[in-house]
Amino acid sequence: MTTVNSGLARARRGVAPGGSGRPSPSRTSLNRASKLHGQTSRTYFWLILPSVLLLVLINGYPLIYAGVQATHDGSLIDAGNFVGVDNFTSVLGSEAFWKAVQFTIVFTIVGVFGSWAVGLGLALLLRTRIPAGGLFKVLLLLPWVVPIVVSSTAWNWLVASPDSPTNKVFTALGLETPLFLADPTLAAITVCLFKVWVSFPFMMMMSAGALTSVDNTVYEAASMDGASRWQQFTGITLPLTARSTYISWILMTIFCVNDFPTIYLLTGGGPVDATTSLVVYAYRKVFQDFQTGPGVAVAFLMTITLVIVSTLLYRQIRKSSVE
Amino acid sequence: MSTVLHTHTAPPAGVGQFNANGRKRRPVSEAGMRGRWWRFALILAVTAVVLVPIGAVVVLAVLPASASSTTGLTLENFSGVFEKTLASTWLANSLVVTLATVVVSVAVAAPAGYVLSRGKSKAVSGYSLLLFVMQSLPIITSVVPLFILFANLGLVDNLLGITIVYVASTMSVATWMMAAYFDSIPVSLEEASWIDGCSVFGSFLKVVLRNSLPGVLSTAIFAFLLAWNDYLVAIVFLRSNEIFTLPVGVQSFFQQNATDWGSVMALAVVMMVPPIFVFAALNKYFSVGGIGGSLAGR
Numbered sequence: 001m002t003t004v005n006s007g008l009a010r011a012r013r014g015v016a017p018g019g020s021g022r023p024s025p026s027r028t029s030l031n032r033a034s035k036l037h038g039q040t041s042r043t044y045f046w047l048i049l050p051s052v053l054l055l056v057l058i059n060g061y062p063l064i065y066a067g068v069q070a071t072h073d074g075s076l077i078d079a080g081n082f083v084g085v086d087n088f089t090s091v092l093g094s095e096a097f098w099k100a101v102q103f104t105i106v107f108t109i110v111g112v113f114g115s116w117a118v119g120l121g122l123a124l125l126l127r128t129r130i131p132a133g134g135l136f137k138v139l140l141l142l143p144w145v146v147p148i149v150v151s152s153t154a155w156n157w158l159v160a161s162p163d164s165p166t167n168k169v170f171t172a173l174g175l176e177t178p179l180f181l182a183d184p185t186l187a188a189i190t191v192c193l194f195k196v197w198v199s200f201p202f203m204m205m206m207s208a209g210a211l212t213s214v215d216n217t218v219y220e221a222a223s224m225d226g227a228s229r230w231q232q233f234t235g236i237t238l239p240l241t242a243r244s245t246y247i248s249w250i251l252m253t254i255f256c257v258n259d260f261p262t263i264y265l266l267t268g269g270g271p272v273d274a275t276t277s278l279v280v281y282a283y284r285k286v287f288q289d290f291q292t293g294p295g296v297a298v299a300f301l302m303t304i305t306l307v308i309v310s311t312l313l314y315r316q317i318r319k320s321s322v323e
Numbered sequence: 324m325s326t327v328l329h330t331h332t333a334p335p336a337g338v339g340q341f342n343a344n345g346r347k348r349r350p351v352s353e354a355g356m357r358g359r360w361w362r363f364a365l366i367l368a369v370t371a372v373v374l375v376p377i378g379a380v381v382v383l384a385v386l387p388a389s390a391s392s393t394t395g396l397t398l399e400n401f402s403g404v405f406e407k408t409l410a411s412t413w414l415a416n417s418l419v420v421t422l423a424t425v426v427v428s429v430a431v432a433a434p435a436g437y438v439l440s441r442g443k444s445k446a447v448s449g450y451s452l453l454l455f456v457m458q459s460l461p462i463i464t465s466v467v468p469l470f471i472l473f474a475n476l477g478l479v480d481n482l483l484g485i486t487i488v489y490v491a492s493t494m495s496v497a498t499w500m501m502a503a504y505f506d507s508i509p510v511s512l513e514e515a516s517w518i519d520g521c522s523v524f525g526s527f528l529k530v531v532l533r534n535s536l537p538g539v540l541s542t543a544i545f546a547f548l549l550a551w552n553d554y555l556v557a558i559v560f561l562r563s564n565e566i567f568t569l570p571v572g573v574q575s576f577f578q579q580n581a582t583d584w585g586s587v588m589a590l591a592v593v594m595m596v597p598p599i600f601v602f603a604a605l606n607k608y609f610s611v612g613g614i615g616g617s618l619a620g621r
Contacts, residue, residue: 043523055491061472076467130366131363
């Protein structure tokens with residue numbers, strides 16, 4: 001009886017939608033409930049409005065305007081004339097564009113899986129009991145916390161300055177000093193390594209978050225059944241953290257494709273465009289060659305690809321969470 | 324699942340005993356201890372290698388320049404850099420922009436995150452998809468049109484201009500982070516306040532937000548790092564030396580004085596101390612793990 005009474009009492013005072021109170025069928029309480037429901041929707045509207053306005057004005061409007069610019073031959077100051085798809089065809093026909101596509105793909109694959117492998121490895125290590133484990137956890141996040149401007153300067157000094165320690169090591173060994181940022185292949189490798197160095201802490205945090213949800217007893221059980229460490233890793237760790245891993249790959253892919261400072265500050269896109277990704281390519285077209293149309297066309301092509309891919313991936317994430 | 328059941332029926336001797344609560348007591352065997360020290364050595368080595376670039380910055384900043392008569396460690400690089408550059412102005416600019424971004428983006432993302440967390444309608448999940456799509460777009464696409472728009476509004480070479488762009492670019496992740504935190508707060512708390520006659524907005528402010536300090540701090544740290552570290556937006560929108568934020572200032576100084584490593588690194592230290600300080604102080608609140616759940620949850 002008491003539960004029914006309290007339920008009625010709460011209903012009489014008008015419990016909001018989604019509440020556990022059972023509204024009585026009397027008219028007044030129904031009215032109150034719907035009034036509160038109306039209030040809820042209205043409040044939600046006002047609560048989300050600033051965010052929507054910001055998104056529309058600062059993210060949405062420029063997207064549409066970018067579409068206009070991509071089909072004009074203007075500059076930053078002058079709108080120019082309508083040229084249809086000329087910018088797109090000229091971009092798609094240029095060798096430099098496809099080279100940038102190629103580098104973007106390599107950079108993204110190395111960036112995502114390199115940082116994931118390192119991040120997951122460290123997260124697994126830090127999960128076990130280690131002296132001063134908490135300190136290591138914080139120290140290992142530093143590459144991600146330190147501004148790229150600072151770390152790229154440090155890397156520049158390490159690999160490219162005449163009095164850097166790497167040079168001294170190579171000279172001491174009697175070897176010729178490798179031109180880390182001047183040789184096209186080496187520069188590409190260095191930039192990719194730099195990206196892994198910057199990004200692994202993020203993957204470490206994501207992995208550590210996922211690993212805390214895995215119950216330790218599962219491992220104990222598996223090891224009693226004679227499962228090797230590797231079998232435990234592939235049979236338990238990977239499947240149980242699969243969803244979070246998948247999400248972290250998606251986020252990191254987006255971060256890598258859209259990355260600008262990591263590449264631009266280390267190499268500026270050179271040597272001979274060897275480390276020019278699509279974003280760097282677009283930036284240089286607009287702000288160095290002053291070809292706004294083609295530059296925005298590149299950005300626009302990326303945008304369309306990313307909208308399609310991210311919508312599909314978003315569906316995929318949601319589906320995986322339902323299962 | 325059968326393997327799990329085994330543990331409760333027959334724990335083999337020597338592997339581990341279960342106490343009354345069913346919790347395992349760790350056997351500290353010699354092999355276990357040795358494994359622990361191996362892992363410690365491994366992680367120590369990895370951490371040392373990882374921190375080499377950051378260590379290099381600090382060491383170079385406190386070493387005297389080759390032309391200088393000073394020996395040992397010195398702070399003259401720092402005083403020098405503040406004398407001959409606008410470092411103090413850049414530092415102030417960066418602080419103003421970053422703090423403004425943090426405050427505004429939490430103020431906008433918290434209510435939006437609340438709606439995302441509690442709202443069940445189609446429109447809300449549509450907005451969540453929109454946030455995800457916006458997050459995935461290259462910022463360069465919107466930077467060029469915004470540059471033209473801001474030029475007309477007088478917001479180019481203006482700290483307010485880049486603050487607006489920063490707030491907009493934190494929006495997606497900040498909203499997810501807030502929503503993820505609100506998800507962990509039971510709805511029954513709000514229901515109780517509604518019964519006490521509180522409005523929906525009132526209960527959001529007084530009940531939900533009041534209990535969300537870790538979520539707010541987490542979002543604030545994220546916004547702080549984004550605004551403090553950004554380079555692309557700053558290099559496009561800021562033109563004159565006295566309006567530069569630290570990233571642009573440091574980079575321009577580096578390009579002009581590439582051989583004066585002491586001064587360059589002193590400036591770099593000035594730039595990396597605030598984010599490290601913020602992170603060290605508030606690290607326990609920061610969690611990116613929630614983003615995943617927040618993305619998948621709705």
